Amino acid sequence: MERRRILLCAGTGCISSGSLGVKEALLKELEKRGIADQYEVVTSGCHGFCEQGPIVIVHPEDIFYCRVQAEDVPELVEEYLLNNRVVERLLYKDPVSGEHIKNHLEIGFYAKQLRRVLRNCGVIDPENINEYLARGGYEGLKNALQLSQLEVIEEVKKSGLRGRGGAGFPTGLKWEFTYKAQGDKKYVVCNADEGDPGAFMDRSVLEGDPHAVIEGMLIAAYAVGADEGYVYVRAEYPLAVKRLRLAIEAANRHGFLGKNILGTDFSFQLKIKEGAGAFVCGEETALLASIEGERGMPRPRPPFPANAGLWGKPTCLNNVETFANIPLIFRLGAEEYAKVGTERSKGTKIFALTGKINNTGLAEVPMGITMREIIFDIGGGIKGGKKFKAVQIGGPSGGCLPEEKLDLPVDYDSLTAAGAMMGSGGLVVMDEETCMVDLARFFLTFTQKESCGKCTPCREGTKRMLEILERITQGNGEDGDLEMLEDLAVTIKDTALCGLGQTAPNPVLSTLRYFRDEYEEHIYEKKCRAGVCTNLVSYYIVPEKCVGCTLCARNCPVNAISGERKSPHEIDPSVCIKCGVCYEKCKFNAIILK
Amino acid sequence: MSKVKITINGMPLEVDASMTILEAAESAGIEIPTFCHDPELTRAGACRICVVEVAGARNLPAACTTPVSEGMVIETESERVIKARRVNLQLIWANHPQDCLTCEKTGSCKLQDYSYRYNVTGSPYKGETKVHELDDTNPFFFRDLNKCIYCGKCVRKCYEVNGAGAVEFMYRGFNTKVTTAFDVPLEESSCVMCGMCVDVCPVGALTPKQGLHNNRPWEVKKVLTTCPYCGCGCTYYLHVRNDKIVGITPNFKGPMKGHMCVKGRFGWDFVDSPDRLKTPLIKKNGEFVEATWEEALDLVAAKFKEVRAQYGADAIAGLSSARATNEENYLFQKLLRSLGTNNVDHCARL
Ligand SMILES: Cc1cc2nc3c(=O)[nH]c(=O)nc-3n(C[C@H](O)[C@H](O)[C@H](O)COP(=O)(O)O)c2cc1C
Ligand code: SF4
Ligand code: SF4
Ligand code: SF4
Ligand code: SF4
Ligand code: SF4
Ligand code: SF4
């Protein structure tokens, strides 16, 4: 008898919301009812929808249950597995229509996605190589090994694949440089440092489909002539490390790694290097220094890693998602692969959606899709029906785009032209309650803290930019501050040693470009329209609107509000700490920000 | 060696293809400022004071790390370059004590020189400054991190040349500092006090304790000499003021490239020490008494004769010093052999 398959998400997100407890409860319940042999319970990697976790999918019907807890299991087994009655309350509820949706492909979040790199994530058991093999795993490698090294490189060039780690450098070209470089030894290195706050696509791929990355690295190693490789992954990703380790062991056992792979002359061994988790260690030269046991500080380029990388040897270094694209190219063929995307940005890109949108999570979309589609169709629009204000793309190195840029096609070049960048694919959506000056301050705080301290403009310059932003948000901004910010930004971009410093001013420059009036309001009118910069906000009760319900006064933590019952209340600004509680509480919109 | 054609400041040049922009400029007599560059050490590209404008480049590449290439058009003092250098100098000054008046480095300080060159009088950036305690725990030099500009030369010198690896970068961002493991005073670290870091520090963060307030570079005469301590024969410049030695700088152009050890670098104060012997002493009735050279040599010769007559020449042995020169050692063994013995050795064989 064909067993029904129950997929239980065991990505980091769902594990932390309790999926392992659900699994235990489920196995127990099936056992108790004597039906365990009719079900195959499989733990998968991340579905990208962690916010709705733990996620349970029942096949073959493909019913998508979310936020399932251990105590829901008896009901789920009784009602659905035994009596075929769908448990409505555990289905996904559309945030706009309020409807319950049964199949995951009908959920807005998934409908517009094109899951090619993530096709196995949430579908297979990543700890079982047979599941990967059953879905065409290592076919790409077999196809590639039929070709010469140069033919493999040519194929990657034809696919138009560009690096997914940030800069979008053409992958085929990078492989060609490494292939041509002279060296008695060459390395392939996978960058799984993923330091961009909020981004977790690389972790998801490693947790959900580790063999895809190994297969990609193998093809790269064959093409450039390397026999040894490293995956540099941050130690804060213990699950990814564990699954990768299991996958490497399995690949070794199956002869995909090791000596004379698949009976050819090609040999490759793969090691894991756990990093301590500094953002700068994602920068390729700092990463290599870190593998060598040095402090993770960038080195000047040239020489590029392709010529002198790990221990001075030619090294092909790519991002996790880049490598995960490779098997696809060699299974589909470059031409087929390149049918998706735009002229100069081929394939798909995974974005990490966060911020003030309804659906947060990982979404893989074809290049060329508009930001509007990502935010409003996939992301389900702004939370609480509020108004969209801006979206930060590319993390701390990226930029902020306003409403009028939402119809831009998402590809490397349009984003850069608009003052943002693809980066690793972090997308933070903001509504009108976000202060753009404060946002710039937030990102600068991050980059200043993460600056490795090696070069003057980044170490000292981002500190001074941050201090100016702090001053402005505290209400001490002065005439000339914006010019000083711009001056510093130009010099830092012009002279910093590595990408961290060179891009650190971007959040400031892009918010200045699109929201300069907000900066000016802060400086000249001492006003923060979003009500975020507490020094620039005062709460005021409009006497005509106040009905004297006393609710605000009872909730004010510092007793700043006085007034008789049924007569207008008043806030004492010298006592008020601007917590905003009264503003939230008043049911009559009598309290305003000034 | 293959050559490339480049243009620097409008001047057409043909230079080795293996050169950096900095080396090419130097070969044409064009000076580009540097803080962190040292031809002997790994290229760091850290300070960014050497940035230049290269036609077609997105940003300003560092001259010390960027190789020349065919057709490169370089401007070393364009408006954009000067602006960038000024901002970076101002950024340094925002966190640097205004202490040139009494700083030991005045007159040979690169920060001072470039501030003068680019007319940087201080910093428009007001904000946090770091306050580090002065490390004066060792007998030879001060470490004043308040003046450190993080060029990292001491780190590389100590690791790549000395091998001690006593100092490294620590922390990140504005909190970065260059210090010892666990941030202990140098005295308690693996530092062997060779002083080579002192000699490459471009500012007054590392300064010798000798010659304090008495060693302005324009007031001293620099005399090239050879170290008297060992047979390596390092050469260096003695700083002489009013006929007294007040300091040392290594001879970076000599065969030892400026490498020194703690004895040669700091152990010269014996020259004017009141304890120093200036005449031979002969022990009379259990006490040393000053004598003339004739008396002393006569005594030594008499004793040699006595020993040789009584016990034979092999009873005499000579132990020479590594502090003596080759020529002196040659003469020494010749003297011993003329006395009839082959028992000659020296102290540097341990
Ligand atoms: C500060 C900084 C952080 C970076 N972090 C990452 C990272 O976490 N992951 C990554 O793949 N690339 C990161 N990069 C980009 C890498 O330096 C490198 O370009 C990339 O890994 C190359 O792979 P790709 O060509 O496949 O994109 C970072 C770059 C900088 C400057
Ligand atoms: S730009 Fe920043 S992170 Fe990069 S080398 Fe300079 S100080 Fe370090
Ligand atoms: S903002 Fe907070 S502290 Fe101020 S009056 Fe309202 S509740 Fe009280
Ligand atoms: S909650 Fe609103 S209506 Fe009620 S007393 Fe306060 S300001 Fe007036
Ligand atoms: S280190 Fe240089 S710039 Fe700093 S105080 Fe001393 S002389 Fe002046
Ligand atoms: S004195 Fe010598 S051993 Fe000590 S820190 Fe300096 S270079 Fe290193
Ligand atoms: S102590 Fe001197 S040599 Fe060392 S990093 Fe600081 S400025 Fe450079």
Ligand code: FES
């Ligand atoms: S971990 Fe389960 S959906 Fe991401």
Ligand code: FES
């Ligand atoms: S001298 Fe070139 S970067 Fe410091």
